[in-house]
Amino acid sequence: MEAEKNLRKEISEKLKDETLRDALGRFSEAYPIARAKAYENAGDIEALRDALRQMKIDTVARIEEVADRFEAEATKRGAKVFRAKNGDDLKEYLVDLCRKNGVKKIVKSKSMAAEEIDLNPYLEAAGITATETDLGEWIVALAGQRPSHMVMPAIHLSRFQVAEYFSKELKEEIPPDIAFMVQAARKELREKVLQADMGISGANFGIAENGAIGLVTNEGNARMVTTLPRIHVVIIGYEKLIPTIKDAATILKVLPRSATAQLMTSYLTMIAGPTPAMVKRDGKWVEEKKELHIILLDNGRLRAAHDDKFKEIFQCVRCASCLNVCPVYTLIGGHVYGHIYAGGIGAILTAFFHGMKEFEKFQELCIGCRRCMTVCPGKIDIPGLIEELRIRNVKEKGLPFLLRQTFENIVSNRKLFHSLLRLASVGQKPFQSGKLIRHLPLFLAGLAKDRSLPAIAAEPLRDRIGKITKKIDKPDMRVAFFGGCTIDFVFPETGESVFKVLQDMNMEVLFPAGQSCCGKPVIAMGDVETTKKIARENIKALEEMNPDVIIAACPTCTESLRHYAELLKEDPEWGPKAETTANKIREFCSFVAEEYAKRGRLTKTAGGPKVTYHDSCHLKRVLGIDKEPRQLLEAAGCELVEMKDADKCCGMSGIFGVKYAELSMPILEQKINNIRDTGAEIAVCACSGCMVQLQGGLDKQLPGVRMKHVADILAERIEEK
Amino acid sequence: MNTIGEPWQRHFPTATSGAHLFPEFEMRAKAVSGEVFRVPDATAARETLIRLVDDVGAKKAVVVESPLQEAAGITEALRSRGVTVYTEPTDIAAHAETSDIGISGVEFGIAETGSVFQDGGAIATRLVTILPPLHVVFLPSANIVPGITEAFDIISQSFDRGYVGFITGPSRTADIERVLTIGVHGPSRFAIIAVDETPKGGEA
Ligand code: SF4
Ligand code: SF4
Numbered sequence: 001m002e003a004e005k006n007l008r009k010e011i012s013e014k015l016k017d018e019t020l021r022d023a024l025g026r027f028s029e030a031y032p033i034a035r036a037k038a039y040e041n042a043g044d045i046e047a048l049r050d051a052l053r054q055m056k057i058d059t060v061a062r063i064e065e066v067a068d069r070f071e072a073e074a075t076k077r078g079a080k081v082f083r084a085k086n087g088d089d090l091k092e093y094l095v096d097l098c099r100k101n102g103v104k105k106i107v108k109s110k111s112m113a114a115e116e117i118d119l120n121p122y123l124e125a126a127g128i129t130a131t132e133t134d135l136g137e138w139i140v141a142l143a144g145q146r147p148s149h150m151v152m153p154a155i156h157l158s159r160f161q162v163a164e165y166f167s168k169e170l171k172e173e174i175p176p177d178i179a180f181m182v183q184a185a186r187k188e189l190r191e192k193v194l195q196a197d198m199g200i201s202g203a204n205f206g207i208a209e210n211g212a213i214g215l216v217t218n219e220g221n222a223r224m225v226t227t228l229p230r231i232h233v234v235i236i237g238y239e240k241l242i243p244t245i246k247d248a249a250t251i252l253k254v255l256p257r258s259a260t261a262q263l264m265t266s267y268l269t270m271i272a273g274p275t276p277a278m279v280k281r282d283g284k285w286v287e288e289k290k291e292l293h294i295i296l297l298d299n300g301r302l303r304a305a306h307d308d309k310f311k312e313i314f315q316c317v318r319c320a321s322c323l324n325v326c327p328v329y330t331l332i333g334g335h336v337y338g339h340i341y342a343g344g345i346g347a348i349l350t351a352f353f354h355g356m357k358e359f360e361k362f363q364e365l366c367i368g369c370r371r372c373m374t375v376c377p378g379k380i381d382i383p384g385l386i387e388e389l390r391i392r393n394v395k396e397k398g399l400p401f402l403l404r405q406t407f408e409n410i411v412s413n414r415k416l417f418h419s420l421l422r423l424a425s426v427g428q429k430p431f432q433s434g435k436l437i438r439h440l441p442l443f444l445a446g447l448a449k450d451r452s453l454p455a456i457a458a459e460p461l462r463d464r465i466g467k468i469t470k471k472i473d474k475p476d477m478r479v480a481f482f483g484g485c486t487i488d489f490v491f492p493e494t495g496e497s498v499f500k501v502l503q504d505m506n507m508e509v510l511f512p513a514g515q516s517c518c519g520k521p522v523i524a525m526g527d528v529e530t531t532k533k534i535a536r537e538n539i540k541a542l543e544e545m546n547p548d549v550i551i552a553a554c555p556t557c558t559e560s561l562r563h564y565a566e567l568l569k570e571d572p573e574w575g576p577k578a579e580t581t582a583n584k585i586r587e588f589c590s591f592v593a594e595e596y597a598k599r600g601r602l603t604k605t606a607g608g609p610k611v612t613y614h615d616s617c618h619l620k621r622v623l624g625i626d627k628e629p630r631q632l633l634e635a636a637g638c639e640l641v642e643m644k645d646a647d648k649c650c651g652m653s654g655i656f657g658v659k660y661a662e663l664s665m666p667i668l669e670q671k672i673n674n675i676r677d678t679g680a681e682i683a684v685c686a687c688s689g690c691m692v693q694l695q696g697g698l699d700k701q702l703p704g705v706r707m708k709h710v711a712d713i714l715a716e717r718i719e720e721k
Numbered sequence: 722m723n724t725i726g727e728p729w730q731r732h733f734p735t736a737t738s739g740a741h742l743f744p745e746f747e748m749r750a751k752a753v754s755g756e757v758f759r760v761p762d763a764t765a766a767r768e769t770l771i772r773l774v775d776d777v778g779a780k781k782a783v784v785v786e787s788p789l790q791e792a793a794g795i796t797e798a799l800r801s802r803g804v805t806v807y808t809e810p811t812d813i814a815a816h817a818e819t820s821d822i823g824i825s826g827v828e829f830g831i832a833e834t835g836s837v838f839q840d841g842g843a844i845a846t847r848l849v850t851i852l853p854p855l856h857v858v859f860l861p862s863a864n865i866v867p868g869i870t871e872a873f874d875i876i877s878q879s880f881d882r883g884y885v886g887f888i889t890g891p892s893r894t895a896d897i898e899r900v901l902t903i904g905v906h907g908p909s910r911f912a913i914i915a916v917d918e919t920p921k922g923g924e925a
Contacts, residue, residue, distance in 0.1 A: 227851065248873060269885075272884075
């Protein structure tokens with residue numbers, strides 16, 4: 001709890017940091033454009049990403065063999081290789097090495113692994129000065145901070161702040177002029193490099209074939225650090241190893257483009273074995289063979305490598321593009337994530353390098369929007385891995401008491417759950433005048449104190465079924481509608497629209513009364529057992545009616561029902577049933593678009609309202625549905641005006657939108673501004689979670705614009721006819 | 722002396738390399754603030770270099786020889802221009818830091834990225850390329866490969882040990898407010914003199 005309080009405090013501080021907000025805001029606007037441009041001459045991006053992913057998958061599958069070869073080849077060429085189990089191992093080895101060689105001054109070029117194990121303070125304590133030579137790293141070190149971004153460590157600081165740190169360090173007035181400051185840094189740091197006894201570098205890759213390490217840099221400091229001092233120490237994590245020299249090309253095709261939107265950085269350097277150095281002996285320069293030490297750092301990496309799911313983190317090349325597009329990171333920056341690895345991938349890496357305790361704090365900062373997956377060159381399923389970590393965490397430690405009680409006793413007990421929802425509609429305490437949280441109404445209401453969300457409807461959809469069901473004699477199809485909590489209890493009118501649209505196509509629509517919550521909020525918190533219980537009940541209710549198809553008008557429900565097959569696959573009784581359900585579930589828009597097309601109704605018409613469409617993260621990026629809703633809107637005669645960043649998260653994602661309202665709100669605000677700019681009368685989406693969020697935002701900030709589900713628009717069109 | 726380990730020239734021409742890629746290479750190199758001068762022969766190469774020397778008012782130069790430079794008589798030309806030139810590794814170590822210009826040869830260029838590939842196995846090469854504010858390289862203009870992949874086809878055949886790499890434009894940073902600033906630790910100017918004529922008699 002203490003940790004949670006600190007995190008919230010830090011979040012609200014970051015949200016107030018104008019410099020940070022401004023820098024990240026501008027950057028997140030510029031990055032996608034710059035990235036796209038950098039890939040223009042690269043050929044098929046998907047093929048490049050697949051190639052990287054596959055190469056890394058093949059490597060991690062035989063990581064020991066690759067590491068052995070790397071060690072053997074590097075040793076053969078004269079390097080000394082040391083394998084460090086953890087940070088302590090590494091630090092001891094290094095300090096010992098410094099002692100033996102009389103090293104007092106070290107210069108470093110960027111090494112995330114060194115940051116990860118807090119190397120500098122340890123060296124400092126041993127009487128060794130280590131100076132960062134990468135400009136950003138140096139600035140952050142002078143500021144006494146940690147990097148806030150994997151590629152741009154000082155992105156959170158303004159030139160004015162940098163000038164202050166410089167003035168203090170250099171003991172002279174340094175003006176906040178960027179070119180001047182860069183020159184001042186050059187002068188100061190060059191002196192340090194020339195005097196250093198040892199250079200420490202990281203590595204972007206290590207090649208098993210010839211024991212080489214590769215460095216991808218822009219400033220030239222890595223070339224100096226690896227060239228000038230007589231001893232060179234490389235700190236490299238196991239995940240950086242690749243089998244062959246040619247595999248480096250696979251990385252280099254994407255890394256600079258994704259990381260800095262460059263086709264290539266100023267310097268790519270590959271070093272195999274010690275090379276000569278120039279050393280001053282008795283006032284004279286002599287050429288000597290350098291000492292080259294390579295420290296292979298484990299620190300949790302090999303455990304990940306042997307984990308069926310988490311070996312995926314070996315596909316990460318630390319390009320940080322996942323941060324650059326992440327709606328949460330781009331609001332609050334990297335410091336909030338506690339350690340040096342920020343963003344969603346940071347939370348996962350932190351779990352392995354620093355332990356689960358650290359992960360617990362930051363995992364909630366991923367809202368599962370999946371934007372990162374569209375850019376990650378290694379194609380890592382970041383939100384999927386986070387969910388998996390949550391599941392494991394719950395298995396190990398159980399849920400917090402209140403949440404467990406809620407899930408086990410209430411959400412999985414449909415009758416109780418629904419009567420509570422009904423109670424909420426009459427505005428009883430403790431439900432605070434009908435506040436609702438996406439997918440998991442009420443029980444977390446205590447967490448919802450910062451906002452008001454749409455009220456529970458007076459009459460849920462399940463009570464309206466008799467009125468809205470049309471008797472159809474010879475139906476073309478029998479459809480079961482899975483409403484999900486939100487449509488059932490908050491947006492029953494949308495449920496009515498779904499009935500209307502389907503019945504209009506001569507389909508019989510059934511509403512299995514035994515259906516309950518889809519289970520998403522429960523699994524999202526890592527509670528697998530309760531989710532299974534919920535799944536079995538839903539399957540039972542749905543299959544009793546033996547429908548031809550099952551329709552959900554919410555991507556999350558669709559996904560959850562589809563996932564039942566995997567969830568129950570080891571259950572001999574329920575496994576096959578779950579499979580049947582999973583095969584029948586269809587998302588509303590894509591299903592209706594298909595049926596409209598069959599009936600020749602999926603053609604553009606005119607005369608409808610001016611609308612704009614918001615892509616739900618899960619609808620677009622999980623289910624891959626983004627054209628169909630638009631086609632349907634145009635078929636209904638709407639004038640569709642695209643908003644900016646239509647597929648950017650609206651900020652409502654499960655518990656996050658509620659618990660971190662302060663974070664969710666600015667994300668929503670951007671969305672509302674983009675809607676406003678279109679001049680549309682109606683904002684449309686096809687996800688009940690987004691509806692909750694957008695409705696709330698529109699009510700407050702843009703009352704003239706209404707919010708509707710695609711089904712509502714289609715139903716209105718039918719009525720007009 | 723530990724010099725360049727590999728006769729990289731033996732790889733050229735490859736099935737896909739050639740001067741036809743030069744325009745793309747030049748465009749990409751210039752896009753990242755590289756200066757590119759394509760010249761027909763040794764004489765023109767020498768004149769181009771002298772113009773650069775005059776431009777920066779160079780007094781002191783560190784030079785690592787390459788076949789193209791030798792053919793163009795670069796070192797002598799510099800000396801007759803009154804520039805103090807150091808070519809011995811120990812002298813280069815002593816003077817690179819205070820020199821106005823560093824000169825060396827590179828093995829080939831990459832059209833996709835505007836990069837040049839250099840074998841930096843010799844310590845003198847690395848000092849010359851990284852310490853002075855202006856770095857000038859000599860490149861045979863036919864030695865251009867299409868992309869990173871083709872570059873690594875060559876590198877993987879020859880890079881066994883040593884220190885090799887790409888140089889793509891001058892040293893740069895965007896670490897303060899993401900404002901691009903040229904010339905941090907390495908040279909602030911990077912010039913490529915690409916020569917069409919291959920030097921006679923040399924190994925190239
Ligand atoms: S899924 Fe969304 S919130 Fe989570 S890390 Fe990726 S971009 Fe960020
Ligand atoms: S997870 Fe993917 S996008 Fe993020 S840093 Fe790693 S490789 Fe880059």
